[in-house]
Amino acid sequence: MRDMVLLGDEALAMGAMHAGISAAYGYPGTPSTEILEFLQKQAGRGNPAEPAPFIASWCANEKTAYEAAVGTSLAGRRALVTMKHVGLNVAADPFINSALLDIHGGLVLAVADDPGMHSSQNEQDSRFFADYARVPCFEPRNQEEAYAMTLEAFEASERFHVPVMVRLTTRLAHSRAVVRVGEGKPPRPLDKSANPAGWILLPNLARQRWDRLLKAQEKLREYSEGSPYNPLSLSDSDRELGVITTGLGRNYYEENLEELAGQRGGRPSHLHVGVYPLPAAKIRSLAAHVRRVLVIEEGYPLLERQLRGLLDLPVAVDGKENGAIPPSGELTPDNVRPALGLGARPGIPYSGPALPGRPPQLCAGCPHRDTFDALNQALAGYERKLVTSDIGCYTLGFLPPHQAIETCLCMGASIGMARGAAEAGLHPVVATIGDSTFLHSGMTGLVDAVASRANLTLIILDNSTTAMTGTQPTIMASPQIPELIRGLGVDPAHIRVINPLKRHTEENARILKEEIEHRGVSVIIALRDCVQTLKKKSRLEVAE
Amino acid sequence: MKYDVLLAGVGGQGVLSLAACIAAGAMKAGLAVRQSEVHGMAQRGGAVLAHLRLADRPIYSDLIPRGTADLILGMDPLESLRYLAYLAPGGVLVTATEPFVNIPDYPGGGELLAAIGRLPRHRLVDAAALARQAGSARAANMVLVGAASGYLPIERGKLEQAIAEMFAGKGEEVAAANLKAFAAGLAQGGRP
Numbered sequence: 001m002r003d004m005v006l007l008g009d010e011a012l013a014m015g016a017m018h019a020g021i022s023a024a025y026g027y028p029g030t031p032s033t034e035i036l037e038f039l040q041k042q043a044g045r046g047n048p049a050e051p052a053p054f055i056a057s058w059c060a061n062e063k064t065a066y067e068a069a070v071g072t073s074l075a076g077r078r079a080l081v082t083m084k085h086v087g088l089n090v091a092a093d094p095f096i097n098s099a100l101l102d103i104h105g106g107l108v109l110a111v112a113d114d115p116g117m118h119s120s121q122n123e124q125d126s127r128f129f130a131d132y133a134r135v136p137c138f139e140p141r142n143q144e145e146a147y148a149m150t151l152e153a154f155e156a157s158e159r160f161h162v163p164v165m166v167r168l169t170t171r172l173a174h175s176r177a178v179v180r181v182g183e184g185k186p187p188r189p190l191d192k193s194a195n196p197a198g199w200i201l202l203p204n205l206a207r208q209r210w211d212r213l214l215k216a217q218e219k220l221r222e223y224s225e226g227s228p229y230n231p232l233s234l235s236d237s238d239r240e241l242g243v244i245t246t247g248l249g250r251n252y253y254e255e256n257l258e259e260l261a262g263q264r265g266g267r268p269s270h271l272h273v274g275v276y277p278l279p280a281a282k283i284r285s286l287a288a289h290v291r292r293v294l295v296i297e298e299g300y301p302l303l304e305r306q307l308r309g310l311l312d313l314p315v316a317v318d319g320k321e322n323g324a325i326p327p328s329g330e331l332t333p334d335n336v337r338p339a340l341g342l343g344a345r346p347g348i349p350y351s352g353p354a355l356p357g358r359p360p361q362l363c364a365g366c367p368h369r370d371t372f373d374a375l376n377q378a379l380a381g382y383e384r385k386l387v388t389s390d391i392g393c394y395t396l397g398f399l400p401p402h403q404a405i406e407t408c409l410c411m412g413a414s415i416g417m418a419r420g421a422a423e424a425g426l427h428p429v430v431a432t433i434g435d436s437t438f439l440h441s442g443m444t445g446l447v448d449a450v451a452s453r454a455n456l457t458l459i460i461l462d463n464s465t466t467a468m469t470g471t472q473p474t475i476m477a478s479p480q481i482p483e484l485i486r487g488l489g490v491d492p493a494h495i496r497v498i499n500p501l502k503r504h505t506e507e508n509a510r511i512l513k514e515e516i517e518h519r520g521v522s523v524i525i526a527l528r529d530c531v532q533t534l535k536k537k538s539r540l541e542v543a544e
Numbered sequence: 545m546k547y548d549v550l551l552a553g554v555g556g557q558g559v560l561s562l563a564a565c566i567a568a569g570a571m572k573a574g575l576a577v578r579q580s581e582v583h584g585m586a587q588r589g590g591a592v593l594a595h596l597r598l599a600d601r602p603i604y605s606d607l608i609p610r611g612t613a614d615l616i617l618g619m620d621p622l623e624s625l626r627y628l629a630y631l632a633p634g635g636v637l638v639t640a641t642e643p644f645v646n647i648p649d650y651p652g653g654g655e656l657l658a659a660i661g662r663l664p665r666h667r668l669v670d671a672a673a674l675a676r677q678a679g680s681a682r683a684a685n686m687v688l689v690g691a692a693s694g695y696l697p698i699e700r701g702k703l704e705q706a707i708a709e710m711f712a713g714k715g716e717e718v719a720a721a722n723l724k725a726f727a728a729g730l731a732q733g734g735r736p
Contacts, residue, residue, distance in 0.1 A: 005571070030583060118582065175580040175606040176567070248606075255605040333609040345611030347629040352659025353651040355626055358554065360590030361646070393588065470583075 006179045008172035009034035011143040012110055013080075015150025017042060017054070019106065020185035022077035024056040025065035027440065028469035029084030030119035031173035032112035036082050037470070053187045058466075060475045061411070061440040062087035066094045069107055073163075074199060076191030078106040078154055085113040085126050086410065090441065092129065098163050099133040100209040102198025105188055106154035107163040112173045115299055116330035119170075119468075121391075121410065123328070125299035130165040130276060134213055136220055137165040137276040138229070139247045143177045145274065149229065156223070160216055161198075169298050171248055171330060221277050229274030232282045234289050237266040242290035242315075243340075244283065246273045246303055248331060249296035253340075255333040260340050278303060287315050294339055295319035298331050361396055367528035368394045368461055370500035370508070371432075372404035375459065377509035378516060379428065386426045390414040390442070392434040393468045394461050404432075411437055415445030419454040428516040429456045435481065436466040436474045443488060449521050450489040457515050458523045463530035471533045478527060485523050494522035501528065546599040547697050548608040550630050553619030554644045555592050558685035561710070562617065563594040565689055568706035569698045570598045580606040589646055591623055598697065617692050619671075619685060620644040621656040637663055638692045640671035640684055667691060667732070674728040680718065683725035690729020700730070 006014060013035045016024060026036040039056035046052050059065035062083040072079035083091060088111050095109065111129075114120040130137035136156055138149040146168065153164040197205055224230060241264070245253050250272045261267045271286045273279065287293055287307075293315050295304040304319040318324035324339040325331070337344065362369050372394075379385050389395060389405035390413065397404045407417055418431035433442045438460050449456055462481060466472040476484065485495050494515060498508045508526075515522035549566065553559040560581055567577045580595040595608045613631050618624020618639030631637060641657060643650060660666050669691040671684040678687070686707060693703055707726055711719040 005567075005577075034583070171580060171606050174583050175578060177578045178571070178576070251604040251606065255609060332607050333605045345609060346633065347611035348631045348633060348635070348663065350625060350628045350659070351662065352625065353655045355622060356647055356649040356651075358589075358591040358623070358647055360555065360588035363588060396588070468588075 001180055001182055003178050003180055005176055006143055006147075007034055007174060007176050008140070008143050008146045008168055009112070009174070010038040011146035011179045012140075012150050012166060012168065013038040013042075014179070014181055015147040016080040016108065016110075016154075018182065018184040019151050019154040020078055020187045021054045021080050022105075022187045023054055023069065023072045024080040024082065025059050025068045026082030027059055027062045027065055027087055028466050028472045029087050029112070030469055031114060031168070031170040032082050032084045032087075032110065033469045033472070034173070035080075035110055035112075037472075039080075058472055058475065062091035063094060066091040066098070066109070070094060070098050070101070073103050073105040073107040074193050076105045076193065077188045080108050080110060082110045083112075084120065085111060085124050086120060086122065087111070088126055088129055090411065095129065095163065096133045097201060099135050100201055100206055100213055102193060102195045102209075103157055103161045103163055104191070104193040106157040108150065108153045108157060109163055109165045110150070110168065111165060112168040112170070113299060114170050116170065121408065123299075125302060126165065126167050127276060127299060127302050130167070131302065133163075134217060135162045135164060136160070136224070137167055139167045139274050139276070140172065141248055141250050141274065142172065143175070143179045145229070146172065147179050147181060149274070160220060160223075162213070162216065167247075169248060169330075217277065221280065224275045224277055225279045225281050227275045227279070230272065230279045230282060232271045232286060233267075233269060234285070235267055235269045238264060238268045239289065240268075240291050242269040242271070242286045242293045243296065244271045244273065244286065244293060244303060245296045247298035249298050249336070252331050252333045252336045253296055256337060256340055256342060259342060263341065273303060278306060283307065287313075290315060292316040292318065294324065296325060296331065296336050296339070301327070359399060361399070362393060363531050365531045366393070367463055367500040367526065367530070368397060369402065370502055370505060371459065371461055371526040372397045372402040373502075374498075374500065374505045374508035374512055375430065375432075376402065376404050377505065378512035379430070382428055384426050386418070386421050386429045388414040388417045388421070388429070388431045390433040390437045392437055392461070394432060394434060397432070412441030412445055415442050415449060415458060418456045418458070419445065419449045419452065422454045422456045423452070427455060430459060430516065431456060432459045432461060434467070435460055435462040435464065435478065439475050443484070446485070446488050446490070446521070446523075453520055455519055456521060457512070457518075458521070459512075460523065460525045462525050462527045463533070465530045465533050467530045467532060471530060471536060481525060490521055490523050494518055494520070495525070496522070497525045497527055499528060500526045545697060546597070546601070546603070547615070548613045549596040549598070549615045549617055549696075550608060550613045550627050551594040551596060551617045552623040552627055553592055554623060554646065555589050557592070557619040557644065558682065559592045559594055559619055562619070562685040562688060563596050565686070565703070565706050565710055566692075566696065566698070567596060568710065569696075569703040572702040572705060573698045575600060575697070576603055578603045578606050591626065593627065615692060615695055617688055619688065621660060622650065625656060625659060634665070636665040636667070636695055638667045638669065638688065638695070640688060641668045642670065642672040669729060669732055671729070675725050678721050678724035678728050680721035680725065683722045686722045686725040687729035690726040691732050693726075693730055
């Protein structure tokens with residue numbers, strides 16, 4: 001046993017490593033990125049003559065990452081897949097279907113949700129996906145649990161032959177504390193699944209697999225009822241209030257518990273849920289013991305909505321559905337207080353000038369700045385124009401001083417939306433997308449646009465990296481991208497490469513305008529390295 | 545005993561290193577530590593906030609409750625004031641005085657420093673100038689560690705040890721400049 005200072009993300013990674021994984025696959029996404037980054041560092045640390053027993057690899061997108069991990073499981077070895085919450089939408093197809101497979105080597109999906117939308121388009125709650133797929137979910141509330149639950153998740157995956165989710169949220173993913181870690185297990189030997197019917201979801205076989213999964217639910221419920229991660233304590237003195245917490249909700253409850261117990265003359269009854277499916281018997285015991293149940297859960301009201309159902313209950317329920325707890329954003333030690341009957345704590349009042357916000361912005365010297373300047377010049381004077389955009393640093397191009405883009409929906413949507421808007425009659429329509437996002441899910445949209453001869457111009461903001469999440473390498477090097485685009489059917493005469501530098505702005509605007517005027521699909525690659533990558537490179541060179 | 549520190553600044557100012565340094569010192573002093581950070585989009589020249597909690601007993605929440613922080617440590621006057629609602633009535637605000645101006649509407653004319661001056665407990669430190677004198681403009685965050693050290697429940701030696709270890713990989717010169725910056729902050733005096 002030794003003590004390590006780890007982020008929640010790193011503690012989860014350490015758990016996977018000690019569970020003896022053979023592979024970890026993922027796509028970068030805040031707040032999940034540091035899981036795979038940590039594994040890559042660990043894999044690269046060993047003696048080159050004795051390579052690490054696992055690989056840790058970025059993939060084109062979350063779906064391909066998940067599928068790779070399913071292949072590892074079929075081969076009898078353990079695999080971890082990492083992504084952010086919206087990434088699971090992309091991987092939902094293999095994830096939901098894989099619940100019907102005869103999972104062999106442990107398969108664990110680590111997904112990091114972002115309540116409060118610190119760095120995301122929404123705050124969807126991945127526990128719904130685990131519930132939908134009918135697979136177990138572990139929800140750690142601190143770094144120690146992130147480590148221990150990941151170890152246990154691999155055991156559960158092999159015991160019940162299903163994929164298992166470990167759900168993190170931003171605050172835990174990016175918070176550091178001391179974790180006591182044990183010894184690692186060796187990776188599993190190669191051992192291909194001996195059940196061929198367990199891996200082919202032909203309808204007649206899939207029906208059998210679905211029946212098996214439904215039958216397994218009783219075992220999964222027994223497992224979660226008995227789990228020490230779902231502790232129930234009933235108070236003899238307080239028969240009025242019962243509190244149910246999930247995830248970080250417990251931390252904020254406990255932060256206030258001393259004061260609460262002082263005010264109420266004792267601690268209320270409490271159930272914490274750290275493992276799903278929901279421990280229904282424990283929830284019933286708590287509800288039968290009290291007159292009012294307060295549900296404090298990080299994320300959407302998953303437990304609360306099941307509790308409320310459609311019919312009247314003999315107990316009152318407070319939570320996000322009736323506004324006792326704020327229905328959006330992160331929980332905090334402060335915003336759970338009113339529901340607990342505790343008053344606000346006086347801070348120090350501020351008196352002085354208004355404090356303006358300080359939103360993030362594109363770095364000084366960022367190539368996107370020069371591309372947006374050229375684009376704004378090229379589009380001056382057009383009335384019915386549209387500039388769609390995508391997920392990356394360049395989404396900040398919406399803000400002053402550039403105000404160059406108009407949309408951000410999901411990975412790759414800039415191209416699909418541009419096609420639809422162009423076919424609806426807008427012109428000019430320009431889609432802007434980064435190289436990593438294009439490789440993630442922009443290519444398919446471009447194939448559609450080429451097939452329908454849509455009148456749009458695509459700008460690939462190629463900075464040769466996945467910049468926003470911390471400059472991870474992309475899946476394909478920049479020099480190969482023009483060839484890829486030719487291969488997708490774009491007319492080579494309308495594939496142009498520009499160098500987005502301030503001194504080329506006039507010329508770049510002219511090239512953009514030419515391609516905007518071309519009736520059909522044109523692609524402009526704005527190629528220049530991310531300044532953060534350059535900084536990193538020069539630091540490495542200095543160190544050497 | 546518990547001691548909660550809110551660290552505020554702008555992406556790129558070294559707020560996370562500042563937090564990491566105090567956290568490392570606290571662990572050497574045998575305290576329990578939790579440190580919550582902001583990664584991702586917020587680092588692109590935007591406001592950065594870290595919660596650092598030190599205690600001699602278990603700490604539950606990664607976030608400091610409002611009205612209970614013992615210390616706000618700012619790398620910029622505007623950012624140090626942004627989270628004033630978190631400061632306990634008896635808490636102290638320590639901030640670098642040089643403004644980091646990357647927004648058009650940054651309040652000028654000394655209004656922010658005047659607002660800080662009205663707080664019951666505060667200390668203004670010209671961290672940028674002291675860091676330059678110490679030999680590294682990038683060490684302003686270590687000046688702040690020094691200036692705050694009189695308030696922290698951590699012996700000076702443990703903080704120095706943490707700084708030395710943190711910069712050990714970057715060469716003797718860098719480590720020496722950062723220790724000098726720490727000493728310069730410390731020399732700003734005892735508790736006001």
